[in-house]
Amino acid sequence: MTSLYSCQHISHSYQQGAQTFPALHDVNLEIKAGEFCLIMGPSGSGKSTLLNLLGLIEPLQKGRIFFHGQDLQAIDEARKNQLRRFQLGFIFQSFHLFDVLTAAENVEFFLTRQGVPTAERRTRVQQALEAVDLWQHREKRPQDMSGGQRQRVAIARALAKQPAVILADEPTASLDQDTARSILVLLKNLCDQGRTIIVSSHDPLARTYASRVLNLKDGHLQAGGQADAH
Ligand code: ADP
Numbered sequence: 001m002t003s004l005y006s007c008q009h010i011s012h013s014y015q016q017g018a019q020t021f022p023a024l025h026d027v028n029l030e031i032k033a034g035e036f037c038l039i040m041g042p043s044g045s046g047k048s049t050l051l052n053l054l055g056l057i058e059p060l061q062k063g064r065i066f067f068h069g070q071d072l073q074a075i076d077e078a079r080k081n082q083l084r085r086f087q088l089g090f091i092f093q094s095f096h097l098f099d100v101l102t103a104a105e106n107v108e109f110f111l112t113r114q115g116v117p118t119a120e121r122r123t124r125v126q127q128a129l130e131a132v133d134l135w136q137h138r139e140k141r142p143q144d145m146s147g148g149q150r151q152r153v154a155i156a157r158a159l160a161k162q163p164a165v166i167l168a169d170e171p172t173a174s175l176d177q178d179t180a181r182s183i184l185v186l187l188k189n190l191c192d193q194g195r196t197i198i199v200s201s202h203d204p205l206a207r208t209y210a211s212r213v214l215n216l217k218d219g220h221l222q223a224g225g226q227a228d229a230h
Pocket residue numbers: 014015016021022023041042043044045046047048049050
């Protein structure tokens with residue numbers, strides 16, 4: 001099976017004034033379709049940077065990333081947008097929900113922007129909210145929901161795009177253990193339905209649900225970056 005992602009010699013740093021903050025050092029990584037890949041590491045180890053590169057949120061500085069065998073450096077911005085819109089569902093650590101919109105409207109928002117027709121939008125919103133067990137809460141705004149429910153709205157919003165890949169940056173970070181577990185079960189179910197799940201976490205609980213665990217330390221990926229190793 002060919003890799004979904006192949007990352008070769010990725011390094012990344014952030015520049016602030018005269019200072020350089022290194023984030024990733026020569027990371028090599030293969031991820032296959034259908035994996036539940038967990039990126040573990042303490043705060044500052046480079047997890048968000050790696051996810052942002054895989055999600056085409058952060059521009060690649062050094063190295064190469066292939067997605068379905070396609071060199072991401074070689075494709076134009078329009079094609080990258082297409083990948084972001086239709087193939088990659090990104091769940092941000094801080095949810096990024098609109099406070100003034102209801103759960104259903106939050107899920108629908110980007111579908112409208114993508115030009116998905118109304119009837120299809122309604123179907124997808126319902127399916128996505130049902131998948132995260134929030135359909136009965138669809139009229140609520142984020143401030144009237146718990147942290148776990150907000151996280152599920154964020155997952156539903158990613159799901160409504162019907163992406164092949166879901167990238168989630170510390171999806172359980174602000175949740176209590178029981179709620180964290182329910183979010184991990186949900187992501188595992190999405191993986192069992194055929195999606196590729198790539199999650200970052202510093203929570204050991206997440207290990208139980210992943211098909212592969214990668215460890216990042218100070219921007220270095222420890223052994224195990226090759227999918228064949230497991
Ligand atoms: P993690 O998600 O594991 O906490 P990050 O990828 O956010 O790690 O950060 C990796 C390193 O890059 C850290 O040392 C962090 O301080 C630094 N970093 C991340 N984003 C920025 C930024 N915008 N400007 C400067 N340094 C940053």
